[in-house]
Amino acid sequence: MEEELPPFYGESAKPVQATPSSLKMLDVGKWPIFSLCSEEELQLIRQACVFGSAGNEVLYTTVNNEVFVLGTNCCGCLGLGDVQSTIEPRRLDSLSGKKVACLSYGSGPHIVLATSEGEVFTWGHNAYSQLGNGTTNHGLVPCHISTNLSNKQVIEVACGSYHSLVLTSDGEVFAWGYNNSGQVGSGSTANQPIPRRVTSCLQNKVVVNIACGQMCSMAVVDNGEVYVWGYNGNGQLGLGSGGNQSTPCRLALQGVRVQRVACGYAHTLILTDEGQVYAWGANSYGQLGTGNKSNQSYPTPVVVEKDRIIEIAACHSAHTSAAKTQGGHVYMWGQCRGQSVVLPHLTHLSCTDDVFACFASPAVSWRLLSVEPDDHLTVAESLKREFDNPSTADLRFLVDGKYIYAHKVLLKIRCEHFRSSLDNSEDDIVEMSEFSYPVYRAFLEYLYTDSISLPPEEAVGLLDLATFYRENRLKKLCQQTIKQGICEENAIALLSAAVKYDAQDLEEFCFRFCVNHLTVVTQTSGFAEMDHDLLKNFISKASRVGAFKN
Incomplete structure (x- = not known):
């Protein structure tokens, strides 16, 4: 049997010793x-x-x-x-x-x-x-x-x-x-x-x-x-x-x-x-x-x-x-x-x-x-630090008149599109006009970090890029960002984007949000400027779920 405690000890009578440890990460x-x-x-x-x-x-x-x-x-x-x-x-x-x-x-x-x-x-x-x-x-x-x-x-x-x-x-x-x-x-x-x-x-x-x-x-x-x-x-x-x-x-x-x-x-x-x-x-x-x-x-x-x-x-x-x-x-x-x-x-x-x-x-x-200060960087940490670093880059993207610095070998490792487009290319500057600077920079940064940090409106543009480059994981991250940033003012714009880029899960999410906030959403400028076919489909679908019942 375990030792019996004196009456005044109660259930909490269990001391714990805490001596120092040294860990690389304090989780x-x-x-x-x-x-x-x-x-x-x-x-x-x-x-x-x-x-x-x-x-x-x-x-x-x-x-x-x-x-x-x-x-x-x-x-x-x-x-x-x-x-x-x-x-x-x-x-x-x-x-x-x-x-x-x-x-x-x-x-x-x-x-x-x-x-x-x-x-x-x-x-x-x-x-x-x-x-x-x-x-x-x-x-x-x-x-x-x-x-x-x-x-x-x-x-x-x-x-x-x-x-x-x-x-x-x-x-x-x-x-x-x-x-x-x-x-x-x-x-x-x-x-x-x-x-x-x-x-x-x-x-x-x-x-x-x-x-x-x-x-x-x-x-x-x-x-x-x-x-x-x-x-x-x-x-x-x-x-x-x-x-x-x-x-x-x-x-x-x-x-x-x-x-x-x-x-x-x-x-x-x-x-x-x-x-x-x-x-x-x-x-x-x-x-x-x-x-x-x-x-x-x-x-x-x-x-x-x-x-x-x-x-x-x-x-x-x-x-x-x-x-x-x-x-x-x-x-x-x-x-x-x-x-x-x-x-x-x-x-x-x-x-x-x-x-x-x-x-x-x-x-x-x-x-x-x-956790002791540790100057050693993991591979992932080192890659994050090298994004957009002109001193080590061997490739520049010119977008909206601004440069984004990257590394050819990393892009080829991380993205199928670059594996083919950069394979035999000796150019050190690539001009990009299809996407905006914030969107393309976020895409390149994603290849270095596996994460994105964008407002939902910009994430819509990145969703377009992810669809174009067939980057399915990036597409999911964009949808997650959009879901987290949806509000009454941008709901229709985000619904439109979901339909345009065939993001069915996101489309369903945006539709439910619009129905749940129907009164406010219908008073926004986005609803007033809504595409005719999209508006027609929206009203039809909303009717089927009883959105207009008293």
């Missing part, structure tokens, strides 16, 4: 909470963490190092100075301009954040002193925690349900908060209201990685040893027994050098320097990946495949585990969308973060997502 759209943000806002995001008992809160940073928050704001966990929920992103002014290095959160929830300068800020739920400010009052705004940390640079943070750990640049661990099971590592079970260094057998050790379970703590030291302390009711300390530990205790792992540790709700994963994974603790959903649902109180190998593992992931809000191999394969096991997956399952996902966005309940981040 936050997989987390439902981000559907509240506009496309423009999403483009600016450089770091993000989704948290809360239902994945209903989020903190993110932008390209300008501004910090924004959004969500239900339970216990003031958004740091805005109140407990009001918000469905629109609000700027967290007290942290804007500071570079966020790492962030973690607990079940209240409470937040522990460290900046790139090594400063620590906390806010949110604080009934058990988990904010480290010496009080038990909820923190509605970020509070700078300097007690015993003023001369230290914090490089990693971790939260349990109601306790907190930080790791400093000199390898020291400080802890505070709820301590009923010894998770603060002080040797007692008294709550710790301010940061205190975790000593005992860590006194002369250099710690390189920390993690928190629900009510336990873990530390990896520079020689590959793992030290554990706190609650052990499901064997999540990996000591072979079920007794709690109030001070750090070394894990017995002969011949194994550990690089990282990750804590789930009540289970633990470690990654060795040889790319092997071991797991222990609760296993009622198969989260240990051992092929059964039996708990393990000592490290047990997880067999993924011959390829070495380079990343492990676990999240306190769900009984789910994930791993990524050197070859880029992502595996998941444990509770996945309500199913118990007892062996590592190969997914089609590209990163472990997606496992928790798509398969864990709630959909939260298991770490702070980050």
